Amino acid sequence: MFxxxxxxxxxxxxxxxxxxxxxxxxYKEAHPEKKVIKLSIGDVTQPIAPSIIEAMHKAxxxxxxxxxxxxxxxxxxxxxxxSAIVNGDYKARGIDMDIDEIxxxxxxxxxxxxxxxxxxxxxxxxxxxxxxxxxxDSNVMAGRTGTYNAxxxxxxxxxxxxxxxxxxxxxxxxxxxxxxxxxxFPNNPTGAAITRPELQKxxxxxxxxxxxxxxxxxxxxxxxxxxxxxxxYECDGAKTCAIELRxxxxxxxxxxxxxxxTVVPKELKCGDVSLNALWxxxxxxxxxxxxxxxxxxxxxxxxxxxxxxxxxxxxxxxxNAKVIKEGLxxxxxxxxxxxxxxYIWLKTIDGMSSWEFFDYxxxxxxxxxxxxxxxxxxxxxxxxxxxxxxxxxxxxAIERMKKLIK
Amino acid sequence: MFxxxxxxxxxxxxxxxxxxxxxxxxYKEAHPEKKVIKLSIGDVTQPIAPSIIEAMHKAxxxxxxxxxxxxxxxxxxxxxxxSAIVNGDYKARGIDMDIDEIxxxxxxxxxxxxxxxxxxxxxxxxxxxxxxxxxxDSNVMAGRTGTYNAxxxxxxxxxxxxxxxxxxxxxxxxxxxxxxxxxxFPNNPTGAAITRPELQKxxxxxxxxxxxxxxxxxxxxxxxxxxxxxxxYECDGAKTCAIELRxxxxxxxxxxxxxxxTVVPKELKCGDVSLNALWxxxxxxxxxxxxxxxxxxxxxxxxxxxxxxxxxxxxxxxxNAKVIKEGLxxxxxxxxxxxxxxYIWLKTIDGMSSWEFFDYxxxxxxxxxxxxxxxxxxxxxxxxxxxxxxxxxxxxAIERMKKLIK
Numbered sequence: 123m124f125x126x127x128x129x130x131x132x133x134x135x136x137x138x139x140x141x142x143x144x145x146x147x148x149y150k151e152a153h154p155e156k157k158v159i160k161l162s163i164g165d166v167t168q169p170i171a172p173s174i175i176e177a178m179h180k181a182x183x184x185x186x187x188x189x190x191x192x193x194x195x196x197x198x199x200x201x202x203x204x205s206a207i208v209n210g211d212y213k214a215r216g217i218d219m220d221i222d223e224i225x226x227x228x229x230x231x232x233x234x235x236x237x238x239x240x241x242x243x244x245x246x247x248x249x250x251x252x253x254x255x256x257x258x259d260s261n262v263m264a265g266r267t268g269t270y271n272a273x274x275x276x277x278x279x280x281x282x283x284x285x286x287x288x289x290x291x292x293x294x295x296x297x298x299x300x301x302x303x304x305x306x307f308p309n310n311p312t313g314a315a316i317t318r319p320e321l322q323k324x325x326x327x328x329x330x331x332x333x334x335x336x337x338x339x340x341x342x343x344x345x346x347x348x349x350x351x352x353x354x355y356e357c358d359g360a361k362t363c364a365i366e367l368r369x370x371x372x373x374x375x376x377x378x379x380x381x382x383x384t385v386v387p388k389e390l391k392c393g394d395v396s397l398n399a400l401w402x403x404x405x406x407x408x409x410x411x412x413x414x415x416x417x418x419x420x421x422x423x424x425x426x427x428x429x430x431x432x433x434x435x436x437x438x439x440x441x442n443a444k445v446i447k448e449g450l451x452x453x454x455x456x457x458x459x460x461x462x463x464x465y466i467w468l469k470t471i472d473g474m475s476s477w478e479f480f481d482y483x484x485x486x487x488x489x490x491x492x493x494x495x496x497x498x499x500x501x502x503x504x505x506x507x508x509x510x511x512x513x514x515x516x517x518x519a520i521e522r523m524k525k526l527i528k
Numbered sequence: 529m530f531x532x533x534x535x536x537x538x539x540x541x542x543x544x545x546x547x548x549x550x551x552x553x554x555y556k557e558a559h560p561e562k563k564v565i566k567l568s569i570g571d572v573t574q575p576i577a578p579s580i581i582e583a584m585h586k587a588x589x590x591x592x593x594x595x596x597x598x599x600x601x602x603x604x605x606x607x608x609x610x611s612a613i614v615n616g617d618y619k620a621r622g623i624d625m626d627i628d629e630i631x632x633x634x635x636x637x638x639x640x641x642x643x644x645x646x647x648x649x650x651x652x653x654x655x656x657x658x659x660x661x662x663x664x665d666s667n668v669m670a671g672r673t674g675t676y677n678a679x680x681x682x683x684x685x686x687x688x689x690x691x692x693x694x695x696x697x698x699x700x701x702x703x704x705x706x707x708x709x710x711x712x713f714p715n716n717p718t719g720a721a722i723t724r725p726e727l728q729k730x731x732x733x734x735x736x737x738x739x740x741x742x743x744x745x746x747x748x749x750x751x752x753x754x755x756x757x758x759x760x761y762e763c764d765g766a767k768t769c770a771i772e773l774r775x776x777x778x779x780x781x782x783x784x785x786x787x788x789x790t791v792v793p794k795e796l797k798c799g800d801v802s803l804n805a806l807w808x809x810x811x812x813x814x815x816x817x818x819x820x821x822x823x824x825x826x827x828x829x830x831x832x833x834x835x836x837x838x839x840x841x842x843x844x845x846x847x848n849a850k851v852i853k854e855g856l857x858x859x860x861x862x863x864x865x866x867x868x869x870x871y872i873w874l875k876t877i878d879g880m881s882s883w884e885f886f887d888y889x890x891x892x893x894x895x896x897x898x899x900x901x902x903x904x905x906x907x908x909x910x911x912x913x914x915x916x917x918x919x920x921x922x923x924x925a926i927e928r929m930k931k932l933i934k
Binding site: 123124125126127128130131133140163165166167168169170172175178179182183185186187188191192193194195197228229231232235236239240241242243244245255256259260263301302331332333334375377378379380392395397400403404406407408409410411412413414415416512 | 529530531532533534536537539546569571572573574575576578581584585588589591592593594597598599600601603634635637638641642645646647648649650651661662665666669707708737738739740781783784785786798801803806809810812813814815816817818819820821822918
């Protein structure tokens with residue numbers, strides 16, 4: 123008789139964004155006359171940039187002719203893309219990286235969920251609290267997190283690093299020593315950033331404790347301040363303790379195009395075992411490469427034209443972030459984030475819980491945000507808004523939200 | 529201190545096709561003047577059909593304009609594609625299927641590797657021997673297969689179902705009762721097919737034993753005989769015991785486009801737990817959807833123009849299969865498969881092992897095939913050739929191989 127993976131039954135409720143989506147749908151069905159503005163899920167609204175569209179058309183044409191047709195891609199991704207990544211994201215910042223340390227994938231969400239597969243089940247993970255739900259949920263599914271306490275919203279075998287007002291909504295080194303540390307900077311959901319000296323402390327700590335850092339840098343394109351690192355490998359010694367996850371979703375609007383990559387340095391080892399070799403084996407066995415057309419689109423991100431067009435997109439979204447942050451602050455809301463990240467982290471009003479505030483904002487302003495508690499217990503009492511809407515909708519949403527404070 | 533997943537260290541050697549690729553590269557480097565013909569990996573050579581190219585260009589254009597831009601796809605895949613699948617692959621064959629039982633993915637390889645994640649680690653799996661390596665390797669990585677015996681090439685906790693000359697190179701119901709049964713028809717690597725009454729026996733057996741069948745139907749488009757089922761759901765009771773994996777790689781040449789889907793019927797349960805819900809949760813947490821452009825390409829596969837063009841491609845490859853099978857049989861080789869599948873399963877000559885024959889054929893005919901032993905111990909003494917080359921190369925390869933028998 124076959125048995126299921128019982129760990130799945132431990133997961134409380136459904137995936138955060140599915141619930142947000144359901145509530146939004148239900149509200150729209152009940153109020154078809156109202157214009158609902160969605161500043162919840164981190165989905166972009168700007169179309170794909172012209173030079174990338176051109177690259178995709180060219181690649182589609184190639185697929186239509188036998189001489190230029192491309193079948194299975196190389197396991198790690200095409201060399202043209204991996205070189206563009208090495209040059210554009212690493213060498214350009216003075217970081218030495220080999221193309222065989224870059225693993226192209228269909229996105230950072232998949233990689234952040236899958237990366238734990240190469241690690242033992244007896245590792246104790248540490249996560250920021252609040253945190254992107256995939257880090258914890260994928261570890262729950264694997265059976266690494268112990269039991270769930272519905273009262274506290276916490277797992278018995280997870281180290282939570284609270285991100286609160288007093289630490290600028292960014293995690294600080296925990297008392298209990300973890301084996302694996304998930305860090306996300308610029309942070310989703312709080313929008314907090316970290317300076318290079320502060321990140322260096324994490325790297326030194328991980329090397330000292332022989333802990334592994336899984337560093338999610340999906341939002342690095344939104345960094346505007348000089349002393350904020352774009353890659354963890356800007357820190358000394360990071361190659362012996364850190365894996366970096368990168369995305370094209372937010373810098374190039376690829377949420378529906380699907381492309382990302384993971385960096386696993388060859389120096390990163392557990393005893394004699396190279397994590398680069400383990401991830402290569404996982405990639406080769408359970409994955410079959412990103413589409414050729416999409417990898418060509420990724421290459422165009424690094425072209426001169428692509429870079430210029432995308433800088434414009436990032437500026438557009440960061441202007442939205444400014445509209446949200448300044449508008450809400452002016453109205454009297456307590457807000458943070460939005461300077462080096464496309465997320466604004468907002469305190470609820472009148473002591474409302476996150477979900478109460480979600481319903482309140484949806485009912486009274488027709489704006490969909492994401493309840494902070496969905497990201498972890500310390501997110502309770504907070505609310506996330508994203509800068510990925512259109513400028514017009516963002517302005518309108520904030521005008522409506524301003525009226526919530528009398 | 530972080531620990532790796534030790535199961536990875538149990539895996540013997542590297543992924544089969546990586547080794548084949550390396551040997552091919554080394555031979556080419558040593559003999560730059562020789563034309564090597566590759567009939568090894570199941571990669572296609574025909575370009576993407578015109579109507580699909582047109583659909584992709586249209587979708588690329590949509591991505592370039594804000595009004596028609598598509599961000600994150602729905603978790604299970606776009607409804608336009610899932611309806612096309614339900615109508616084209618199921619309703620058209622008299623099978624009732626709900627669109628929420630279809631999960632669109634980036635390919636059957638990923639799905640066949642990932643599907644075991646929703647199942648307990650205490651299940652005993654049964655596999656055909658020889659078999660597509662991903663089924664076993666993904667279970668090794670998860671820790672389900674016990675210890676490896678290098679002498680026999682077998683895992684202590686896997687039930688092997690030998691596919692030999694006497695059973696037409698297709699698995700037969702094993703003595704020991706498995707929890708999970710991987711079946712692949714038309715079969716990779718042997719090219720064997722199964723009749724509907726024979727498959728019904730498997731379905732009845734699984735329902736009786738409460739075993740789960742993971743049915744890989746990636747090659748169904750190559751079925752030419754009437755009594756061979758295209759889907760396991762053509763059998764009564766399959767919805768309570770079977771998951772079906774489907775691919776666009778072989779019917780539409782999408783090896784470099786990346787699209788597949790998995791069918792998890794709602795009736796499929798373990799006690800009260802719906803496997804459909806578990807897979808939906810896995811999909812929502814660890815996956816982020818196939819690209820919009822690729823899903824539109826998949827939709828075009830089911831258009832009238834698409835179907836006609838693809839029937840031509842399948843016929844082209846099946847003509848290659850005929851060239852290989854008849855040519856080699858005529859020369860005195862012992863061959864099977866190639867009637868309902870694009871694979872020809874060939875006995876080595878002069879008592880050579882599979883890898884000896886691989887080297888012999890590469891050295892003396894400049895043809896790359898796949899050693900049968902790479903697919904499992906009972907594949908020893910066999911060799912797989914694929915029909916996915918060009919017609920011209922296939923004819924030339926077979927002419928060269930004929931000369932190996934004096």
